[in-house]
Amino acid sequence: MLYIAETLSVMEDLNRLGIGFALDDFGTGYSSLSYLALMRPRIIKIDQSFVSPTLESSRNDTLLEAIVTLGHNLENDHARRGHRDPRPTPASSGTGL
Numbered sequence: 001m002l003y004i005a006e007t008l009s010v011m012e013d014l015n016r017l018g019i020g021f022a023l024d025d026f027g028t029g030y031s032s033l034s035y036l037a038l039m040r041p042r043i044i045k046i047d048q049s050f051v052s053p054t055l056e057s058s059r060n061d062t063l064l065e066a067i068v069t070l071g072h073n074l075e076n077d078h079a080r081r082g083h084r085d086p087r088p089t090p091a092s093s094g095t096g097l
Contacts, residue, residue, distance in 0.1 A: 004038070011039060027067060036074065044071040 011021060020042030023035060027047045036044070050064045 008038060015040075027063070036070075040074075042076060044076050 015021075021039060022043035022045055023039065023041040024045045025047040026044050027050050035041075044067070046064065046067055050060060050067065053060045
């Protein structure tokens with residue numbers, strides 16, 4: 001982000017008005033832990049690659065569980081699925097998604 005201080009100031013003003021923000025595609029690209037600390041998003045939207053991975057693995061399940069736990073511990077309203085299908089996937093069962 002080029003103008004981080006100004007962006008955070010506007011986000012704080014909007015947050016006081018009841019407008020929250022979502023961090024989209026968490027776990028990829030620019031969605032990093034530093035953004036969770038700085039921006040305090042209301043919603044964490046977990047990237048589809050963690051929720052519906054092409055290959056099932058216990059490592060992926062552990063990462064998904066850690067992201068959900070992190071969201072709950074940071075008091076986010078929701079940790080959302082990164083896909084459009086409302087049916088539970090094997091990776092999301094039991095994680096509270």
